[in-house]
Amino acid sequence: MEDSVQIDWQEIDTIIEKYKSDHEALLMIMQDISDIYNYVPPEAVLVLVDKLGVKKSLIYSVATFYKTISLEPRGKYIINVCTGTACHVRGADKVMDALHEKLKIKEGQTTDDLRFTLEAVRCVGCCASGPVITVNQETYGGLDRSKAVKVIEEYERDAS
Numbered sequence: 001m002e003d004s005v006q007i008d009w010q011e012i013d014t015i016i017e018k019y020k021s022d023h024e025a026l027l028m029i030m031q032d033i034s035d036i037y038n039y040v041p042p043e044a045v046l047v048l049v050d051k052l053g054v055k056k057s058l059i060y061s062v063a064t065f066y067k068t069i070s071l072e073p074r075g076k077y078i079i080n081v082c083t084g085t086a087c088h089v090r091g092a093d094k095v096m097d098a099l100h101e102k103l104k105i106k107e108g109q110t111t112d113d114l115r116f117t118l119e120a121v122r123c124v125g126c127c128a129s130g131p132v133i134t135v136n137q138e139t140y141g142g143l144d145r146s147k148a149v150k151v152i153e154e155y156e157r158d159a160s
């Protein structure tokens, strides 16, 4: 897997300036960087340490606490499989297994081509439609193994 991406430093500077280099805005700055790169690249972490005067350990804590922020490269498409109770009783495990097999990655991992990241989440708020997955901002319900795989195949076609 690639360790890093091409970083537009001017873009990073613009984000930091937007928050006036305020260390209290660390979370928002990390989120803005994540919105662009899908993660906070290691080089950007060093810049945040330097320009905001925050400790690296604080950056790691923020990334650990907030699920939308990662210090590891993540896929263009983030697949969240709901493993809440309602989805669980309707077969969320089977959906997760089907996606493991389809993408050849485990929960929490990203495909080598950086297209997909597979994660488990608790209730996404539409329990009546379970089992449910979300792909970025889109929600898909009433899934079984083959329907879940079909959803992902649509994204594969999109990305190719």
Ligand code: FES
Binding pocket: 082, 083, 084, 085, 086, 087, 088, 122, 123, 124, 125, 126, 127, 128, 130, 132
């Ligand atoms: S438990 Fe899956 S949406 Fe609520």
